[in-house]
Amino acid sequence: MRISVFRRAHFNAAHRLHNPNWSEEKNREVFGLCNNPSFHGHNYELEVKLTGEVDPETGYLIDLKILKDIIYEHIEQRFDHKNLNLDVPEFAHLNPTAENICFVIWNILRQQLPEKFELKVRLYETPRNYVEYPA
Amino acid sequence: MRISVFRRAHFNAAHRLHNPNWSEEKNREVFGLCNNPSFHGHNYELEVKLTGEVDPETGYLIDLKILKDIIYEHIEQRFDHKNLNLDVPEFAHLNPTAENICFVIWNILRQQLPEKFELKVRLYETPRNYVEYPA
Amino acid sequence: MRISVFRRAHFNAAHRLHNPNWSEEKNREVFGLCNNPSFHGHNYELEVKLTGEVDPETGYLIDLKILKDIIYEHIEQRFDHKNLNLDVPEFAHLNPTAENICFVIWNILRQQLPEKFELKVRLYETPRNYVEYPA
Amino acid sequence: MRISVFRRAHFNAAHRLHNPNWSEEKNREVFGLCNNPSFHGHNYELEVKLTGEVDPETGYLIDLKILKDIIYEHIEQRFDHKNLNLDVPEFAHLNPTAENICFVIWNILRQQLPEKFELKVRLYETPRNYVEYPA
Amino acid sequence: MRISVFRRAHFNAAHRLHNPNWSEEKNREVFGLCNNPSFHGHNYELEVKLTGEVDPETGYLIDLKILKDIIYEHIEQRFDHKNLNLDVPEFAHLNPTAENICFVIWNILRQQLPEKFELKVRLYETPRNYVEYPA
Amino acid sequence: MRISVFRRAHFNAAHRLHNPNWSEEKNREVFGLCNNPSFHGHNYELEVKLTGEVDPETGYLIDLKILKDIIYEHIEQRFDHKNLNLDVPEFAHLNPTAENICFVIWNILRQQLPEKFELKVRLYETPRNYVEYPA
Numbered sequence: 001m002r003i004s005v006f007r008r009a010h011f012n013a014a015h016r017l018h019n020p021n022w023s024e025e026k027n028r029e030v031f032g033l034c035n036n037p038s039f040h041g042h043n044y045e046l047e048v049k050l051t052g053e054v055d056p057e058t059g060y061l062i063d064l065k066i067l068k069d070i071i072y073e074h075i076e077q078r079f080d081h082k083n084l085n086l087d088v089p090e091f092a093h094l095n096p097t098a099e100n101i102c103f104v105i106w107n108i109l110r111q112q113l114p115e116k117f118e119l120k121v122r123l124y125e126t127p128r129n130y131v132e133y134p135a
Numbered sequence: 136m137r138i139s140v141f142r143r144a145h146f147n148a149a150h151r152l153h154n155p156n157w158s159e160e161k162n163r164e165v166f167g168l169c170n171n172p173s174f175h176g177h178n179y180e181l182e183v184k185l186t187g188e189v190d191p192e193t194g195y196l197i198d199l200k201i202l203k204d205i206i207y208e209h210i211e212q213r214f215d216h217k218n219l220n221l222d223v224p225e226f227a228h229l230n231p232t233a234e235n236i237c238f239v240i241w242n243i244l245r246q247q248l249p250e251k252f253e254l255k256v257r258l259y260e261t262p263r264n265y266v267e268y269p270a
Numbered sequence: 271m272r273i274s275v276f277r278r279a280h281f282n283a284a285h286r287l288h289n290p291n292w293s294e295e296k297n298r299e300v301f302g303l304c305n306n307p308s309f310h311g312h313n314y315e316l317e318v319k320l321t322g323e324v325d326p327e328t329g330y331l332i333d334l335k336i337l338k339d340i341i342y343e344h345i346e347q348r349f350d351h352k353n354l355n356l357d358v359p360e361f362a363h364l365n366p367t368a369e370n371i372c373f374v375i376w377n378i379l380r381q382q383l384p385e386k387f388e389l390k391v392r393l394y395e396t397p398r399n400y401v402e403y404p405a
Numbered sequence: 406m407r408i409s410v411f412r413r414a415h416f417n418a419a420h421r422l423h424n425p426n427w428s429e430e431k432n433r434e435v436f437g438l439c440n441n442p443s444f445h446g447h448n449y450e451l452e453v454k455l456t457g458e459v460d461p462e463t464g465y466l467i468d469l470k471i472l473k474d475i476i477y478e479h480i481e482q483r484f485d486h487k488n489l490n491l492d493v494p495e496f497a498h499l500n501p502t503a504e505n506i507c508f509v510i511w512n513i514l515r516q517q518l519p520e521k522f523e524l525k526v527r528l529y530e531t532p533r534n535y536v537e538y539p540a
Numbered sequence: 541m542r543i544s545v546f547r548r549a550h551f552n553a554a555h556r557l558h559n560p561n562w563s564e565e566k567n568r569e570v571f572g573l574c575n576n577p578s579f580h581g582h583n584y585e586l587e588v589k590l591t592g593e594v595d596p597e598t599g600y601l602i603d604l605k606i607l608k609d610i611i612y613e614h615i616e617q618r619f620d621h622k623n624l625n626l627d628v629p630e631f632a633h634l635n636p637t638a639e640n641i642c643f644v645i646w647n648i649l650r651q652q653l654p655e656k657f658e659l660k661v662r663l664y665e666t667p668r669n670y671v672e673y674p675a
Numbered sequence: 676m677r678i679s680v681f682r683r684a685h686f687n688a689a690h691r692l693h694n695p696n697w698s699e700e701k702n703r704e705v706f707g708l709c710n711n712p713s714f715h716g717h718n719y720e721l722e723v724k725l726t727g728e729v730d731p732e733t734g735y736l737i738d739l740k741i742l743k744d745i746i747y748e749h750i751e752q753r754f755d756h757k758n759l760n761l762d763v764p765e766f767a768h769l770n771p772t773a774e775n776i777c778f779v780i781w782n783i784l785r786q787q788l789p790e791k792f793e794l795k796v797r798l799y800e801t802p803r804n805y806v807e808y809p810a
Contacts, residue, residue: 136504136508136538137539137540138504138507138508138536138538138540139536139540140503140504140534140535140536140537141534141536142533142534143532143534145532177437184428186540187540189504189505189508192424192436193424193435193436193500193502194422194499194500194501194504194505195502195504196492196504196536198435199534200437231511232522245444245471253540
C-alpha cells in the first residue's frame, strides 16, 4: 500500500534577486523590481510530500508530528523572519529565486528523512507563483 | 485526448487512533492526543480524481453530477456526521488514520466507477495534513 | 488611533448536540445527524478580534505573540483533540452548538485579556457555517 | 536540475453546454441546467505548469513575468468577460465543457511557449470541479 | 445572549451590465467589458448573516439546516445556472451589478425570515470584488 | 440604499520592527525575530471597504475599476517590492507594524477618494494576523 502524505508549513522572509557577475543595469533589466537592493519579502508557503509504504502497525506512512518537527527545526528555524541573501549561508552565492529556494529546501530535508521515502517539495512564493522539485 | 477531472466533497467525522494489540501506554506514546479515548474530530475534505478519454459526443470525461452522486451515496452518506471507529464497519478492525481512510475510500469508489477510469483519492484531514492514494 | 487586530487559531474536536430534557425522539428530530450518540467532529477555526488604542511606543495594539500564547494556553490546550461534551467541563450541562462554544470561548478569553480591549470572537464550524459573539 | 513552475490566472465567462447534433430534449437530459439557452457563467481559475531545466545564470525556469504576459495576451484577453460559445471562435463548433476549454487553452499556450518546456494546464470551473490536461 | 450566525452558499450565473436609457457608446464607456452584449459570468459566493437571541432550549440562533434550505429554495433555485438579465424577473428593469444583486437577495430573504432576526447579505462577484447590504 | 463595496489588492514587501529610542537589547526583547536588522518580509493582502449610496444610473457605489486603479497607483506602486523602512518615506520615522501600515494606507486612500464614501482598510500581514482601521 504505497501512499503519499503531505505537510504544509510557512516562513516569512526577505530576499533580493541578483547575479553578481552581471552589471547593475543587466540585473535591473532581468530581475526588475525583484532586484531592489534594499530587498522585498514574502510569506512563503511550503508543501512537503513524502511517498512510501504505510506501516501496518500504526497505519501511518510517517508520524506527521515528526515530519512537522523536522520541517520546523531544519527549515523554519533557519528561514523564518530571515533575509535569505544575508542570513542563510546556502544563498551566499546562490540567487534566492523560488526555484533555488525549493531546491535548497529539498536538499536539506533529503538529509533529514529516511531514504525509503521519496521526497517532493512545493514552494509558494505567492498564491499565484509556485514551484515544485523534483519535476 | 486523455484528461483528468476532479471533484471535491467533504464530511465531518469523529475518530480516535488506537492499536488494540498495544498497551494503553504505547498507544498514548505513539498516537498522543489522537489516542484520546473519548474521540476528537475533523472536517475531512475529499478530492476524487478520474483519468481517461473524453467522450467526443458530450465533451465530458464523466458527467460530474454522476460522480457527485456516487460520492454522496457511497462516502458522504456513510461517513458524514459519524464516528469512524464506532459507526463505519470498515474501521472496526482498522485504525482510522488519514492513510487508511483514504485507502478505504479509494476501494469503495473503485467498485462504483467504470474500470476505464484511473482513480486517485486525496484526503485532507486538516488544511495542513493530507494524503493521496495511490502514490 | 483606535484599531482592531485579529488572530486566527484552530482546534479539532468531537461533539454531539443533545438536550437532556428532551426525549431521544425529539433530539433526533431537532438535531438530526448532529445528535449521533457516538459523536462526530470538526476542524474549528477561531478568529479573535481585539479593539483599542495603539501603543505609540511599539506601534502595536497588543503583541500578537502574547495573544497567540493566551489562545494556545486557554483555548487550544483545553479544546484541541478533545470531545467537547465529555472532556470540557463548560459543556457538561451546556449543548456544544457553535453558538455556545463561541460564547464559552469569549468568556474564557475575556478573563485573560486586559479590560481596555473590546473583544469579539468568530468561530467557524465549517467553512460554510460560522458564528460571531457579541453580535 | 529539472523543476516545475506554476502560474495562476483567471477569467470570467459565460457559456452553455449543447450538442447541435442532438434534439433539444436530449440536450436538456444530458446537460441539465448547463444547457440553459440564455447561458450561465463562471469565474474560471487557470493554473499553468511548465517543467524543464533551471537556467543557472538567472536561477529561473522562465521569468514568470513573461509567462504572465503570454497568459494575459493569449488567454485572458480572448476569454475574459466573453461568451465562450458566441465570442471565442474555438468554440463555434466545440462544446465548451471544462475538458474542452482546458484542451483549447493547452493548444493555444503550447504554440506560444518554447518546446523545451513541458506544459500542463489545470482549469477550475468552480472550487469543487476542475480538470487537467494532459493527464 | 445576542449573537450572529453566518451561512455561505453559491450560484453560477451569466449577466451583462447595461443601462437602456443610455446610448450604446455611453454603455461601453461606463461598463467596459461588463457591457458585452453576449454576456459573461461569475461564480457568485453568498454569505447570509443573521443576528438575534440564542434559543436556550436548542443553543441555536436558527437551525442552519433551515437557513440553508431557505437560501436554496429562494436564491439558488432561482439564480443558479441562470442568465440574470434574461431569466430572473427582478433584473428585467434593474441593472444586475453586484450592488443590485445583493440588494435583491436581501429583499427576497427578508420576506422569508422571521422579523426578530437582523439580516445582512454579502455577495462575492469574484474573490477580489464584493459588496455588503445593508452597510 | 446604503451599501458597502470591497476591493482586494496585494503587495510584497520587506520590513523590520524597531524603535530607535530604545536600546538594541530592548528592541530584541520586544520585537523578537521581527527586529532582525537585515529585515524579513510578507505578502501583504489589502482589503479596501467603501460605504455610501448606490448611484441609480449605474447601479454602482463606485466603478471598482476606478478603485482598483487608485489602489494600484497610490499603494501598490509605492509599496510593492519595496523595503518599507528604507524605501517608503512614511516609515522613515514610523515603525512599520501592521497597525501603522494600515493607518498609513488609510490616510493615503482617504485623500484620493470622494468624501462622501466612508473608508475602512483591513491589512493581512499573514493569513493568521491582520488589522483593521478604523475600528
